[in-house]
Amino acid sequence: MSDLYQKLETCLASVRKRTDFKPEVALILGSGLGDYADEIQIETTIDYTEIEGFPTSTVAGHKGRFVFGYVKNVPVVIMQGRVHYYEGYPMTDVVLPTRLMGMMGAKKLFLTNAAGGVKPRNFKPGDFMMITDHITTGIPSPLIGPNIEELGSRFPDMSEVYSRRLREVIRASAEKCGIGLQEGVYVQFTGPAYETPAEVRMAAIWGGDAVGMSTACEAMAARHMGIEVCGISCITNMAAGISKQELNHKEVQETADRVAKSFKKLVTEIIAGM
Ligand code: HPA
Secondary structure, rough: OHHHHHHHHHHHHHHHHHHHOOEEEEEEEEOOHHHHHHHHHEEEEEEEEHHOOOOOOOOOOOOEEEOOOEEOOOOEEEEEEOOOOOOOOOHHHHHHHHHHHHHHOOOOEEEEEEEEEEEOOOOOOOEEEEEEEOOOOOOOOOOOOOOOOOOOOOOOOOOEEEOHHHHHHHHHHHHOOOOOOEEEEEEEOOOOOOOOHHHEEEEHHHOOOOEOOOHHHHHHHHHOOOEEEEEEEEEEEEOOOOOOOOOHHHHOOOOOOHHHHHHHHHHHHHHHHH
């Protein structure tokens, strides 16, 4: 057994000491959605610090805990606070929570984040973008290193990272809620600095629609395990060089907070239909 799998087993044992809850859906909360977890029917919570070997989050505004409970009768595990590569963890630690939720039993993963829009004609701050695909060229692959055979194959297929079936569920849910929905490709960079205008132009030429510092690595690790994945970005700002303003975390949080109510409504509707 690889060291990494051993570490995952240790984390799982820590969780299992506290709860035998079997989630069907795993949900990772991005900026602005943090308090979504407080609004569901909570069964139990586990702080990341209570889990042996778990990378603990350091970003202001991100809580660090798993919340287990029900969203409209669907058993879910929610990550309230994710782990980012820019915090200094190796990529394998960044995706450890995703893998752990898969090992807890989650068959589906719902990713959310805040992102910068790179195409001004398509997006404005406050829009929601369903992720149709991603580009991870800007980050190291979380699958580098000895393959964890217990989780998946050495050369996993990535031709449909974001499930066609779940994309239909998201479209139908947005329509039912009367919430506008864009679609596009998410490009992950390492952060923590926001991109330069030249990097944003590059992302657009590559075929990207939004840029961010999370999510795609988690999606890749989940697909490696055969988990069905979907995701939505909240476009909190126009990316660098597109907006005339300088970027700052406050603006990102303000936009995320402004649309949080609609985002939560949409997330609930989607989970019920997953
Ligand atoms: N770039 C990267 N990450 C982000 C952005 C951005 O413009 N907005 C929110 N997260």
